[in-house]
Amino acid sequence: MYLLYPYFTNDGSVGLFSPEADDIYHSTYGALTEAYEKFILPANFLDYFKEKSEIKILDICYGIGYNTKSFLDYFLKNIYTDKIDTNNNKYIEKSYTNNKKYKIFVHAVDYDKILSNLSPFFLANKINIKNNKLNFENEKIEKMLSLQKRENYKLKKEVSIILLEKLKNEINKDAEYILSLKNYRPFFDKRMIALYKFLKYEGINNTHLSGIINFLHNIYYNHISNSYKNAMKALNLIDFDFKLTNDDARRVVLSDDNIYNYIFLDAFTPAKCPCLWTLEFFKLLYNHLDSEGMVLTYSNSAAIRNAFVNAGFYVGKIFSETAQKFTGTVAVKNKSLIKNELSEFDLGLMKSKAGIFYRDENLNALNEAIINRHSKDVESSTLVSSSKFIKNFRRKNDI
Numbered sequence: 001m002y003l004l005y006p007y008f009t010n011d012g013s014v015g016l017f018s019p020e021a022d023d024i025y026h027s028t029y030g031a032l033t034e035a036y037e038k039f040i041l042p043a044n045f046l047d048y049f050k051e052k053s054e055i056k057i058l059d060i061c062y063g064i065g066y067n068t069k070s071f072l073d074y075f076l077k078n079i080y081t082d083k084i085d086t087n088n089n090k091y092i093e094k095s096y097t098n099n100k101k102y103k104i105f106v107h108a109v110d111y112d113k114i115l116s117n118l119s120p121f122f123l124a125n126k127i128n129i130k131n132n133k134l135n136f137e138n139e140k141i142e143k144m145l146s147l148q149k150r151e152n153y154k155l156k157k158e159v160s161i162i163l164l165e166k167l168k169n170e171i172n173k174d175a176e177y178i179l180s181l182k183n184y185r186p187f188f189d190k191r192m193i194a195l196y197k198f199l200k201y202e203g204i205n206n207t208h209l210s211g212i213i214n215f216l217h218n219i220y221y222n223h224i225s226n227s228y229k230n231a232m233k234a235l236n237l238i239d240f241d242f243k244l245t246n247d248d249a250r251r252v253v254l255s256d257d258n259i260y261n262y263i264f265l266d267a268f269t270p271a272k273c274p275c276l277w278t279l280e281f282f283k284l285l286y287n288h289l290d291s292e293g294m295v296l297t298y299s300n301s302a303a304i305r306n307a308f309v310n311a312g313f314y315v316g317k318i319f320s321e322t323a324q325k326f327t328g329t330v331a332v333k334n335k336s337l338i339k340n341e342l343s344e345f346d347l348g349l350m351k352s353k354a355g356i357f358y359r360d361e362n363l364n365a366l367n368e369a370i371i372n373r374h375s376k377d378v379e380s381s382t383l384v385s386s387s388k389f390i391k392n393f394r395r396k397n398d399i
């Protein structure tokens with residue numbers, strides 16, 4: 001049976017744990033906050049949409065969709081509508097005065113169909129977080145949760161509704177079964193589940209289901225009718241194309257003809273999922289990126305940066321204002337898009353053993369094989385070790 005390991009992260013959005021990967025899907029300081037800080041803010045969409053009205057995004061490792069959701073949220077709040085009117089706490093819709101018809105294409109890729117199906121239903125704005133019913137044993141996560149502060153990003157309800165509209169015909173029985181289970185209930189938005197049932201049975205009239213439909217209809221009208229109407233209005237005004245592909249990202253990108261303006265790369269860590277961090281995969285991404293485009297990822301690893309450089313990209317760092325530290329890497333074709341250059345230390349580390357990257361010549365090797373090959377490459381390398389490089393660098397620079 002498919003098992004989920006959800007918990008509330010510190011910003012009130014649901015995060016997941018994967019026992020197979022022995023890794024968290026989302027940072028404990030906030031799944032939504034992480035998406036905003038590592039993918040959305042560094043992408044500088046405000047500048048992008050000053051010039052353009054069309055965008056193509058490839059969301060690699062969509063999971064439960066925080067990166068796409070945060071993009072839509074940011075778009076609705078800052079591009080499609082103007083900022084919030086603080087007097088009456090409502091969004092003021094102004095943007096269509098400039099007569100732009102926005103065209104958005106998001107290609108979401110993840111090999112886990114059930115997770116993608118569940119993406120519109122997870123709660124993202126829980127205020128009183130209580131994780132006393134964690135459905136898995138993980139002291140590590142509880143400890144991390146207690147150490148980190150909360151941020152306050154809030155997801156507009158319209159975002160989940162828009163995704164549900166796009167996904168409603170793809171949701172399979174397994175995902176529906178998970179939505180019906182009692183132990184997962186605290187992590188799902190029950191109004192979204194009601195809306196899904198309503199949308200699903202909408203077309204069926206005069207059957208024994210009529211009573212249920214009326215009941216669901218009332219729930220949905222009482223609670224989310226305004227958001228639903230706003231979401232439908234946005235869908236009428238924006239040309240939003242959402243494509244979900246549930247397969248190995250390497251296969252998907254190999255057979256994809258699109259050229260993207262942004263690529264979000266949110267795979268599990270390189271040590272857990274090296275197949276999406278290899279030189280060959282990055283070369284593939286290079287061929288799918290617009291000349292003014294940007295690949296964003298949370299990894300700061302020297303090997304990852306070196307693989308990007310060897311694949312032909314210019315590489316820079318992501319700086320988080322809130323955390324006051326570097327929290328990821330950007331890879332671009334146009335060097336002038338880089339805001340934070342790699343330092344002398346970063347470049348030196350990339351030339352040490354720490355910079356030896358993963359290989360996957362035929363783009364189909366198993367993660368274990370890629371790890372074994374990498375270990376051998378490191379063992380046989382004559383490059384300086386990372387510890388020696390760091391020691392020398394500190395001595396030379398009096399640190």
Ligand SMILES: C[S@@+](CC[C@H](N)C(=O)[O-])C[C@H]1O[C@@H](n2cnc3c(N)ncnc32)[C@H](O)[C@@H]1O
Nearest residue numbers: 025061062063064065066110111112248249266
């Ligand atoms: C760190 S999580 C991504 C979290 C996600 N961005 C979100 O917002 O929920 C990594 C994801 O990678 C997916 N994944 C792992 N290996 C993959 C592969 N080879 N191809 C496609 N997806 C993969 C997993 O199913 C998982 O959902």
